[in-house]
Amino acid sequence: MxxxxxxxxxxxxxxxxxxxxxxxxxxxxxxxxxxxxxxxxxxxxxxxxxxxxxxxxxxxxxxxxxxxxxxxxxxxxxxxxxxxxxxxxxxxxxxxIGLIGHQVMLYRDLSARENLEFFAKLYGLKDPIARASRMLEMSGLSARAADPVRNFSRGMLQRVAIARALVHDPxxxxxxxxxxxxxxxxxxxxxxxxxxxxxxxxxxxxxxxxxxxxxxxxxxxxxxxxxxxxxxxxxxxxxxxxxxxxxxx
Amino acid sequence: MTTNTQRLGSGLALPLASLRQIAFLVEKDLRIESRSRQTLGLVTVLGVLIVTVLGLGLGAQNAMTAFSATAVLWVAYLFSGVLCFEKTMAVERNDAVLAALLMAPIDRGVIYLAKLASNLVLILAVAAIVTPVGVLFFGFDLTAAPVAFAVVMILSIVGFAAVGTLFSAMVSSSRLQGGLLAMMVFPITLPLVLVSTQLMLLTFRDHVAPGGTGLGVLIAFDLIFLTVSWLVFEWVLEP
Incomplete structure (x- = not known):
C-alpha cells in the first residue's frame, strides 16, 4: 500500500x-x-x-x-x-483544453477517422486529414480507421476518445x-x-x-x-x- | 471571448470561419443520417401515414374541405417535424458527444444555425414527399401558383424549424423529450400555422398567389424567432 x-x-x-x-x-x-x-x-x-x-x-x-x-x-x-x-x-x-470523460463523446455512426477529422476541422487545424492520421497511428487504430466506432470494443473506443481529446494538442x-x-x-x-x-x-x-x-x-x-x-x-x-x-x- | 452582445455589435455578421464550422456540422449531421437512416425514413413514413389516415377518415365522411385538407398537411408537417427535431438532437446527446462539441472553440450560436440547417434539409425533404402525397390524395390544384405555394411552404417550415431546433435543445436533457417538445412547439408555432394554412388555401382553393400581408407575417415570424433562438441558444444548451 x-x-x-x-x-x-x-x-x-x-x-x-x-x-x-x-x-x-x-x-x-x-x-x-x-x-x-x-x-x-x-x-x-x-x-x-x-x-x-x-x-x-x-x-x-x-x-x-x-x-x-x-x-x-x-x-x-x-x-x-x-x-x-x-x-x-x-x-x-x-x-x-482537452477533455476525456468516462463516456466516449464520439459519433457512433462515424468512423474513427471521420470523428477525428470532424473535431480537427472544428478546432481549425490546418491539415485535419494528416492530424487524424497521426492520431490514429498514435492510438494504434490505423487499420480500423474506416470502421464505424459503434463496432469498436470499449478499449478501442476509449483510445479514439483520447485521440479526440488530444487532436488539437491541448x-x-x-x-x-x-x-x-x-x-x-x-x-x-x-x-x-x-x-x-x-x-x-x-x-x-x-x-x-x-x-x-x-x-x-x-x-x-x-x-x-x-x-x-x-x-x-x-x-x-x-x-x-x-x-x-x-x-x- | 464571444458574447451575444458582441455578436450583435459586429452587425450580425458571420465570419467566414463560422460559416465553415456550420458547413462541417451540417455535413456531419447529414453523413450520420445517410449512415443510420434513422430520422428521414421514420419521419417520412409518419408524415405519409398521417396524410393517408386522416385523409381516409375525413374523406370517408365526405367532410373533406380544402381547409381541412390543408390542415391535414400541416398536421403531418408538425408531427414529422417534432420527431425530426428530437432525433437530430439525440445524436448529440448519445455518449455525451455534446460535451465534446461544446468544448470545441465554436460559438454556440453556430451550433444552433448548423442544427437548424440540418433540420431544414430533413424537413424540406419530408415535405417534398408528403406534400405530393397530399396533393394527389386531396386533388389539390397547384397549377395556378406553384411558386407561391413553394415560397409559403419554405417560409413556414423555416419558422417552424427555428422554434423546434431551439426547444429540442432545451428539452433534450429531459426525460419527457418528445411529448414535452410537442407541448412547447405547437402553441408557439400556432400563429405561423394559421397564417400558413390560410395562404396555402388561397393557392389550393382560390388559385390565387398569396398577397404581401400574409407573406410579411411569415417573414416577420421567421426573422423574430431566428434571431431570438440564435441569441438564447447558449443559455438553453446544457452539456
Whole structure:
C-alpha cells in the first residue's frame, strides 16, 4: 500500500513549470438544486503538473472537472485558466483544453477517422486529414480507421476518445475516470500515454476512483470531502490508507 | 471571448470561419443520417401515414374541405417535424458527444444555425414527399401558383424549424423529450400555422398567389424567432 512515487522532470516539463499556474480556482462554489457540491474551493495547479482529484462518491470531483472544462459555470467564485478568467464564452481558452470523460463523446455512426477529422476541422487545424492520421497511428487504430466506432470494443473506443481529446494538442488535459471499463493492457497503455504527455509538458488533471493507481501516476493529490479540500499533498508523502481514511471519514 | 452582445455589435455578421464550422456540422449531421437512416425514413413514413389516415377518415365522411385538407398537411408537417427535431438532437446527446462539441472553440450560436440547417434539409425533404402525397390524395390544384405555394411552404417550415431546433435543445436533457417538445412547439408555432394554412388555401382553393400581408407575417415570424433562438441558444444548451 505504500506509495513512493518518483517523477523525474523532463526538459519540456521543466519549461512548462516555468509558465506558472494553468488552473486557479478562487472561492469556487457550486450548488445544484440547493445542495452544495463544491464549497469555497481555492486550488492552484501549475503548468506541467500531474494532479489527481480523489474523493468519495458525491465529493464533487466530476463537478470540479466540468467547471474547469468551462462546460458548467460555478455558482460563485471564479476560475482562471492560463491566467484568464474562464467562462462558457471563453472560445479561445477552450482551444487549450482537452477533455476525456468516462463516456466516449464520439459519433457512433462515424468512423474513427471521420470523428477525428470532424473535431480537427472544428478546432481549425490546418491539415485535419494528416492530424487524424497521426492520431490514429498514435492510438494504434490505423487499420480500423474506416470502421464505424459503434463496432469498436470499449478499449478501442476509449483510445479514439483520447485521440479526440488530444487532436488539437491541448496544454491542459482533464480526464474524468478515463480508466473505467478498460482491460489491464488498455489501462497500462493509457497510464503510459498520460505519463508521456505529462513528460512532454502537458498539465494533467485526473479524476479517478482508484486511489493506489492515482498515487502511483500523479505527482500531487487533492482529496475532496463534502465539496472541500481535505488533503492537498505531494503523492510522495501520501499513503493510500491515509487517503482512504480521509475519503471515508 | 464571444458574447451575444458582441455578436450583435459586429452587425450580425458571420465570419467566414463560422460559416465553415456550420458547413462541417451540417455535413456531419447529414453523413450520420445517410449512415443510420434513422430520422428521414421514420419521419417520412409518419408524415405519409398521417396524410393517408386522416385523409381516409375525413374523406370517408365526405367532410373533406380544402381547409381541412390543408390542415391535414400541416398536421403531418408538425408531427414529422417534432420527431425530426428530437432525433437530430439525440445524436448529440448519445455518449455525451455534446460535451465534446461544446468544448470545441465554436460559438454556440453556430451550433444552433448548423442544427437548424440540418433540420431544414430533413424537413424540406419530408415535405417534398408528403406534400405530393397530399396533393394527389386531396386533388389539390397547384397549377395556378406553384411558386407561391413553394415560397409559403419554405417560409413556414423555416419558422417552424427555428422554434423546434431551439426547444429540442432545451428539452433534450429531459426525460419527457418528445411529448414535452410537442407541448412547447405547437402553441408557439400556432400563429405561423394559421397564417400558413390560410395562404396555402388561397393557392389550393382560390388559385390565387398569396398577397404581401400574409407573406410579411411569415417573414416577420421567421426573422423574430431566428434571431431570438440564435441569441438564447447558449443559455438553453446544457452539456
Amino acid at each position: 505504500t506509495q513512493v512515487a518518483t517523477h523525474p522532470v523532463t526538459q519540456p516539463k521543466a519549461e512548462a513549470i516555468e509558465r506558472g499556474a494553468v488552473v486557479k480556482t478562487v472561492s469556487l462554489s457550486k450548488s445544484i438544486d440547493g445542495r452544495a457540491i463544491l464549497c469555497d474551493l481555492n486550488v492552484e495547479i501549475a503548468a506541467g503538473g500531474y494532479v489527481a482529484i480523489l474523493g468519495g462518491n458525491g465529493a464533487g470531483k466530476s463537478t470540479l472537472l466540468r467547471i474547469l472544462s468551462t462546460l458548467v459555470p460555478p455558482s460563485s467564485g471564479r476560475i482562471e485558466l492560463f491566467g484568464d478568467t474562464a467562462t462558457a464564452a471563453s472560445v479561445d481558452l477552450r482551444k487549450r 496544454e491542459l488535459l482533464l480526464a474524468d475516470e478515463p480508466f473505467t471499463g478498460l482491460d489491464a493492457p488498455s489501462i497500462a497503455s493509457l497510464e503510459h500515454l498520460l505519463a508521456h504527455l505529462n513528460d512532454a509538458g502537458k498539465t494533467i488533471v485526473l479524476v479517478n476512483h482508484d486511489i493506489e493507481q492515482s498515487l502511483r501516476l500523479a505527482e500531487r493529490a487533492i482529496v475532496l470531502r463534502g465539496g472541500r479540500v481535505a488533503v492537498d499533498q505531494s503523492t510522495t508523502r501520501l499513503y493510500a490508507r491515509e487517503v482512504l481514511s480521509e475519503v471515508l471519514s
